[in-house]
Amino acid sequence: MANRQEERAEVDIQHNGSVCEMVFSGKWVLAAERPKVDSILHKLRAFDAFTELRIETKRVVEWDTAFLTFVRSIFDWADSLSVEYSLDELPEGASNMIRLSRAVSEEKGSGEVKKLDFFTQLGESTIEILRGMNRYFVFLGQLLIDLYAFATGRVRLRWKDFFALLHSTGPMAVVIVSLLSFLTGLIIAFIGVIQLQKFAADIYVADLVGLAVTRELGALMAGVIMSGRTGAAFAAQIGSMQVNEELDALTSFGISPIQFLVIPRVLALVIMLPLLCVCADFVGILGGMIVAVTLSEVSLVQYMYQVQAAVAFNDLMVGIFKSSVFGLIIALAGCYRGLHCGRDATAVGLATTSAVVTSITWIVIVDAVFAVIFQILSI
């Protein structure tokens, strides 16, 4: 125990006229308990003006960075008061390290981050937002030009890549889209049956499920799932190509990244999302049917007949049309974020996140706008 006491990191301060002596002893290591630099500085300040600081370290048993940072802040303080001191009294390694840390860096001020006041920040972020909008319009304009070039046959599609994209955006997504749409149909029917039973109007659950799924939920579910699944994949894929200089390589070969990467992706999603939507419609109605048949008096045939009567061709088409617009939104958001990704791993993560967030936000907004438009047009 006594031994331990000896090894404790301590500093003893003796003040004598113009000289102040600090005697260090014990184990000055990060793992051990040490005096706080603030309290020591406080004690030093309490003394009358002194012009010399002496350091005595013969009784220091062990030291590491803890000792260095401590001594360094004492010296910094001494510098500010132009108190004299000598580094020679420190253990040799320590004095070298302190000298090294105080060597003037060659690149002056480059490590500093400029702090901006509120209005400058506000102005800069406004400019950044405007620039972002500008970038987006440039992207859209370029896309339109390239789509026109594609439509007039001046740009060829690489069929192998395109089919691979169709495969990954369509068939590969059927299972997850079906599963979630099935469950959605189930839930809608469940809520419907319980409420409608109160009025003995069980049969109308077929109308509820049929209309909700075909007009809204089929397209919406497919859109949300695909923006999380494929929109994110587009952003991550194109973003990593940016990090890896693959986009630069395309540009320097004179191959437009929009023609090469964006057009096939946009086409693939605009074609595949309506198909997924149809799939979601049927599976959703199927899910509703299972609840209706098991929980209520409605029979299978009644349900089918009722759905057929309730859902018009227009309702189906409304959902399908919306889903192809959602496909466009997802592909644009994913590709745009990917193309404008920064050049490190964090940037790819950000690009992916914002691709998903923008596409889901826009899907919901556009869906709401369509609801109003269709209402006015009474479709």
Add this chain to the structure above:
Amino acid sequence: MTEAQDIITVKDLTMAYGEYVVMKNLNFSVRRGEVKVIMGGSGCGKSTLLKHLIGLVQSRSGQIFYGDQLFEPDGKSGERIRRRFGVLYQSGALWSSMSVAENVALPLEEYTRLGAAEIREIVEFKLSLVGLAGFGHRYPSELSGGMRKRAGLARAIALDPEILFFDEPSAGLDPLSSRRLDDLILELRDALGATVVVVTHELASIFAIADRALFLDVESKTALCDANPSDVVNDPSFNKKVREFLKRGEV
């Protein structure tokens, strides 16, 4: 040297990112058939200069001429001039979704009317030039760093370019592979009759390949020297900073 022999002429080029000026009023030229090295300390703008030369970044001011044509990356001339050069990026920048052979084939498919069989033959030939014969079916992720660079080189020479740009060819390579790549650069230069522009800070490479080396200085934001590196080392009349750089500070 007459004007006609300069294949690239850079006039008063100023490069900047936002408010940070990288280089001011840069003037230099690259002669047809030479190996030009752009060197300098870290962060001096070597790679930025390369990006300007190949038109990935717009210059703040100044002009770049290829032959006597003004290079405007977004203009009509840009497309035509781009076709004349090949670029090897630092990490190879192979398109990761395509196999090595498809990578080399893509420029050929885009710019020539060759049939599939002929393209396959050319691809195999280019791969054999860089010592990767038989690796065509592999994907970039299945190659080592050195092999990726060589595959990138095969892609860069796919269209028989007049000018080859290299961004830090020896970065991340062991001394032997780096040496082999340097030899390959020289051999290709002789075989293709191409002009080569290399961005590097590897002293061994600089002395091995450079006909003339341009030194970019961070502090003055200009080029300090444009001469053969061996001459610079032996002649004390050249700028001290450049000599220090070339002798690892032992001047």
